[in-house]
Amino acid sequence: MDRTYLSYNSIISSYGFDSPSAIESIKKEVSGLQVFEDKAILPDRFCASRISNDKLDKAFDRMRPKEPHTKLEKVLILALENIISASGIELNERVGLILSTTKGNIDVLQENSPFDENRVYLSEMGRKIKNFLGFQNDAIVLSNACVSGILAIAMAKRFIRQGRFDHVFVAGGDLVTKFILSGFNAFQALSDQPCRPYCKTRSGINIGEVGASALVTKDIAKLDDTSVEILGESSCNDANHISGPSRTGEGLYRSVISAMGQAQISPMDIDFISAHGTATPFNDEMEAIAFNRAGLQNAPLNSLKGYFGHTLGASGLLETIVGMHSLHSNTLYASKGFREMGVSKPLNIIEKTKSAALNTFIKTASGFGGCNTAVVFRKAAV
Template identity: 50%
Template sequence: MKNLYLLDDAIISPLGFSTKENIQAIREGKSGLQLQQKPGITENPFPAGIIDDVKLNQAFLEFGNTEKFTKLEKMVILAVKQVLDKNKNLDLKETNLIIATTKGNINLLKEPGDFPENRLELSEVGKVIANFFGFTQTPIIVSNACISGGLGLAVARRLGNSGKIKNAIVVGADLASDFVISGFNSFQALSTKTCKPFAKDRDGINLGEAAGAILVSLNKPETSENISLIGDASANDANHISGPSRTGEGLYKSIQKALKEASISAEKIDFLSAHGTATIFNDEMESIAFYRSGLENTPLHSLKAYYGHTLGASGLIESIVTKHSMLNNELFTSKNFGELGVSKPLNIIQKNEQKEMSYALKTASGFGGCNLALVFKKQKE
């Protein structure tokens, strides 16, 4: 299997409308979570990472009519445009568009506005984005719960190795819509405080919304250092529609298969970007899978206390942050962590630090028992 190289990228989130702004906010320990009021859905206020509509429309007005696009589409277009602006000579006829999302324009169920009913379809989101920029190939839609964004990278790598694509822009995007909020609230999974991944006093999830985009290619870039995806695997633990495996089986198998494909052992991993939703069962499941994989001493963080859980966007934007962490040899703290609250030992990053990194592992898990592991490598000339 050939490596998939991670090239230019962009993140649109409450922390900023560029990757640079997002990285700096994380470096400074800032969070995009703010208290939200939804009295028709939940009795108590709850933290969530919501992108300000006014700021989004102001940014979008520079090159598009805000009335013709949904909030999700505007977020995606902003991210993709930043990537294309850095690659003026990119041939869109030979570049695929891969869009990863769990719910797409699900907010139109409640407030359809003047948009046609078919705008709810995930395939229609792909068409809207492709037509805006002039992509000629049919967009590829990836929708597999909360591993979708990371899975988009794996799909790009595998399609590239099969000779079906040359370059691709992978996008991950989702909204913290009323539909999503009410769903998690029905599970009694929403925390009324900022989330605390892997901590003893964690009591639930915070939700968020974001869009990320990244240009990927099987062709090695002409740079002194670059990051590539060298191993990927996905496994379903078939445990429960919403509850993770109690033994971490699906995530464990994903990690083992990804490491095998990358031809490295767990001891080589310098950093681990976990899913870390701060729910009781998810964090426990991850700790078991990491322990079984021999990763209990590997420096680890979750970014959920910065962004909230951005669903289908999370795996991609967290991979983008991982890419820049590796290039900068910079480990970011796992925000809000206190005392360890899982059954297996973990090496949670508790302060920003510099560390030379060659290999990193990104994991994600989601409803329906899906699990994903991605192995990244830093290569130098």
């Protein structure tokens, strides 16, 4: 069976418009979050990471668009264009496109939107992106709550192993909108300060907007200096509650065990965990229980939400990309915002960015609807 890899990647975020701009800041433990007062989005103050509209428009206009595009389309097109040109892959019928998002162009529902309401349909967004970049196959849009980004990687691997595609470009993105912030605020889950995953004094989540993209391929000629092999993946539902995680971490525990099983590795082989860590008490506690049940309590662990906030449908993909850079630079990135233990089970939270010999990591995510996904990655020899 073909081995599958993740390679070329790009991050469009508040840090800048490529992966290195984000990675360099994370290495220095600089957060991309900021406090905003913007009543068009939320009546109260909120903390988020946002992509500058001015910079985005300038970058996008260089691509000579023939028609207007929504903010999210611009972000995703830029992220994809970066890696299509870097990889030099011709977009023929053997190349797939998977887009992961929770809400897509949801801002089109606002009264002041210049776009036709038809644009809010995710397949329409997929069609605009496909046509702009010249893909031959229709975009496969995945909308599976907060596991979308990491599930999209597992999905790309499966389509390749089934022989449907040789290469799949995966991109994920969501925006900071009134729609999203009002909803999370109704749950009383938002913090107006930078979030502090797993910390005793945490005060809730932040929402962030990014566009992330990566190439999934079986072609070893298309690996770059950040490449990883996808060793095992699994996705399991809690079958417990639609808006709260399982108290026993059931779905996450099963996902982690099954992904490690497919990868044929034991907890000792995991050099670090790139966890979900939204900084809500229920989520963080659930993860601590699941990781302890899986024997992973000693593995160094971080949540990257303190840098980007929760980037929803992009988060799993974004955080995997940061993990790839972490492996290849042999550096464990600090779990920003953490001060003192705020979960009932032991976890080995990375408090300071530091060097370490790294080969393998596991990325996990959990979301509304009770979904959980875990994927194991290993550094690919370049």
